[in-house]
Amino acid sequence: MTGKQDKGKQIETELAKIKGNKEVINASDVVEWAKKHPKSALYTCFEWDDATAGAEHRLWQARRLIALHIVTVEGQRKTVSLTMDRAKGGGYRQIEDVVRVPDLRERMLQDALAELRRVRAKYNSLVELASVFAEIDKFDLPQEDVA
Template identity: 30%
Template sequence: MRIGGYEFSEGARFQSGAHPNAKAVGEHLELLRKQFKGELTPQDVLADARHDNSPLHSFFEWDDGAAAEQHRLAQARGLIRSVVAIYVDEERVKPAVRTKMFVHVNEPSAPHYREASHAMSQTKTRKLVLQRAWGELQAWRRRYKDLKEFAGLFDVIDEAEKSIKYKN
């Protein structure tokens, strides 16, 4: 089989100023892959992108201060996503329950993180969280649709879809 074309994955986000030409990027990454004997690393991509004439150049922040700030923001998002709350029953009848402390609420005007139980107790934010979760599940399914080992899981997803209220 051969590659017939290129496109960016659904939901792909790029920094402002990037020139999202999937064909140019895909062809260039394929060229780099061949150049490195079939193996491509992020270091290889970054080294190539440092050149102004690379089609990958515009996808990176070259101002070191701004790049550092973006990296720190990514670290902050990772930190927020990593916290798990342990909820205990005050009467100690039920076992403790571990759950993510925060969920991402993708409100169009102001995306943010909210304490999970609060977000899920509000109709509007609950719908946004469930829509995002459903979209991520569907993206995962599309990504791995060709792996027959997951066929049974896909059947379960199809069955669950019948009762899901908050699909995109």
């Protein structure tokens, strides 16, 4: 087991401890627990410098604003964040521009399929969606580990 796997297991154990016998685990409980346990694996997952955390949160808010407000009259998004751009610091492209450039269109398709595979992994236990997941499998594109 690698260090990353060890840390992942440690985080899983800490989260299970926080949840205990409760029906749900609450994010605020996780943050509070981590704050009280600075030697924990969970503690290392958070940005504790308020200025840095505030700046990161405002960036997240800006991303949400772009996604929610640069839309068509029908409410469909007009921008897309491609993994190749996120690797270079992020940014959003107009979808109409992306679909006209073959390499960008291919990247958008790869990103979409990666997202669909993550959805499948999350909801794979719902047999009612098996036919939907089978359609995803029809794409003969190489699977990439896309964040």
